[in-house]
Amino acid sequence: MVGTAVAVKHALLPKDIIKISLSRYSRIVLPLAPCEVLVLSSNEFSPSNTSALNLELSRFTRSTGVQRRVNDFYSNVLLPEVAKFLDPSKPVWRVWLDYLDQCSIPDVEMNELRRAWTQWQENSNSRQQKTSY
Numbered sequence: 001m002v003g004t005a006v007a008v009k010h011a012l013l014p015k016d017i018i019k020i021s022l023s024r025y026s027r028i029v030l031p032l033a034p035c036e037v038l039v040l041s042s043n044e045f046s047p048s049n050t051s052a053l054n055l056e057l058s059r060f061t062r063s064t065g066v067q068r069r070v071n072d073f074y075s076n077v078l079l080p081e082v083a084k085f086l087d088p089s090k091p092v093w094r095v096w097l098d099y100l101d102q103c104s105i106p107d108v109e110m111n112e113l114r115r116a117w118t119q120w121q122e123n124s125n126s127r128q129q130k131t132s133y
Helices: 002-009 016-021 052-062 064-083 091-102 107-131
Strands: none
Touching: 002 016, 002 091, 016 107
């Protein structure tokens, strides 16, 4: 996923490939990004259980004060430290970016991928409509 996002940022792949690559049965094969400094900036989930504790935790994590402090920490503390490791001139990143630049998906294959994704979406929607009757 990181490789796909970086490839889009470097204009090696079109933006719509992100949505397609997140699909259940889609696979975009690119070089794996170096594992150094990959940071999960946030996560969200819906608790399956609506107990009082879960409701309280949900309210707490969604509070604007908590979110502001988390964002401040991320922006002012974590990112400046992480940025030191993301220098594209460093060997591991330079080699990876050079390798990524050599990877491309021909337009014919990209169009075939889009058609298959559109067909899958249409089939998925029609199955959902049939089961809702």
